[in-house]
Amino acid sequence: MSTQTKIKEIEDDFLDPDEPQPQPAPTGALAKREQTAPVPQSLAELAAMKGEALEVVQARIQVLETLRRAAIKTTNPEDWLLFRDKREGRVVGYLQDCGCERVRDLYGIRIFDVQEPIKKESSDGTYVYIIRGSGYCALTRKAVPDIEGGRSSQDDFVEHLEGLQKELYVRKAARANLDGNITRELAGLNSVPQEELEQAWKGTSKKIEHCRKGKGFGSSVERDGADLEVMDGINQSDLPICPKCQAPTKYVPAGVSKKGKRYQAFLACEERECNWTMNFAKWKKDFLEKKEKKEQEQKPPEEAQSPNKDEAPPLPMEEPPF
Numbered sequence: 001m002s003t004q005t006k007i008k009e010i011e012d013d014f015l016d017p018d019e020p021q022p023q024p025a026p027t028g029a030l031a032k033r034e035q036t037a038p039v040p041q042s043l044a045e046l047a048a049m050k051g052e053a054l055e056v057v058q059a060r061i062q063v064l065e066t067l068r069r070a071a072i073k074t075t076n077p078e079d080w081l082l083f084r085d086k087r088e089g090r091v092v093g094y095l096q097d098c099g100c101e102r103v104r105d106l107y108g109i110r111i112f113d114v115q116e117p118i119k120k121e122s123s124d125g126t127y128v129y130i131i132r133g134s135g136y137c138a139l140t141r142k143a144v145p146d147i148e149g150g151r152s153s154q155d156d157f158v159e160h161l162e163g164l165q166k167e168l169y170v171r172k173a174a175r176a177n178l179d180g181n182i183t184r185e186l187a188g189l190n191s192v193p194q195e196e197l198e199q200a201w202k203g204t205s206k207k208i209e210h211c212r213k214g215k216g217f218g219s220s221v222e223r224d225g226a227d228l229e230v231m232d233g234i235n236q237s238d239l240p241i242c243p244k245c246q247a248p249t250k251y252v253p254a255g256v257s258k259k260g261k262r263y264q265a266f267l268a269c270e271e272r273e274c275n276w277t278m279n280f281a282k283w284k285k286d287f288l289e290k291k292e293k294k295e296q297e298q299k300p301p302e303e304a305q306s307p308n309k310d311e312a313p314p315l316p317m318e319e320p321p322f
């Protein structure tokens with residue numbers, strides 16, 4: 001069957017499903033909007049509509065925004081992997097394969113032309129499964145042809161498995177990854193700002209703190225104790241030694257005491273007998289100020305630069321001999 005025929009079939013199915021689709025029924029405003037949602041038009045069609053076109057475009061934007069929020073709301077924090085951009089400190093969420101399954105039907109996303117998975121083996125016995133397929137979103141009329149998905153026998157999730165069982169899981173996960181890649185691409189859920197996740201989960205028990213943390217959050221050991229907001233920009237290795245007994249200190253995230261009193265994040269001496277603690281925010285402010293000052297001092301002053309830029313930079317000054 002040609003791709004065009006397939007797309008036509010998916011559209012018909014989405015717009016006029018004669019059998020109930022396995023998808024959560026939208027309620028309230030969303031249900032109403034979905035029924036009256038204009039079928040997306042091409043630019044030429046919109047231009048021909050003149051005045052009405054703007055309304056159509058606005059309605060489409062509204063439908064997509066509402067749908068996006070509803071889709072995120074159906075996902076769980078565990079479905080998301082957070083990444084922090086080290087330079088800008090911006091945190092974005094990546095919807096993992098397991099979460100993609102939850103939102104696929106809401107968008108009318110169908111996956112087709114799925115090819116046989118291909119196994120590629122290394123000389124050391126490890127292998128990957130690669131699988132290709134295409135996707136189409138009936139809501140936006142966007143198609144993504146020939147997308148690749150894949151998984152490796154070295155992935156964490158199959159660490160405890162062996163032999164054929166491992167192979168089965170890797171192959172299944174490769175397919176889930178293909179479906180995930182298509183869904184993320186078509187639904188635009190590759191990189192969702194933290195604020196948008198929080199907004200969609202408002203009023204539910206779903207919290208950004210329960211998302212998995214990936215790149216930009218330090219090692220897994222550091223991540224375990226790291227409070228998303230407060231630990232910001234501070235590495236485990238930056239923590240001071242205890243001024244009282246010189247033992248290492250640890251970061252204790254903010255919380256609520258047994259008596260129900262809220263407390264802020266603090267640093268505590270790791271030595272059992274020592275009772276030194278310090279407010280983390282206060283320490284962090286001092287630390288960052290000192291760090292910045294140090295970095296400024298290390299920068300060569302601009303006036304001192306050699307007039308001829310091709311010349312080698314001056315050697316670092318030696319200690320004065322007194």
Ligand SMILES: [Zn+2]
Binds near residue numbers: 243244246270271274
């Ligand atoms: Zn101490």
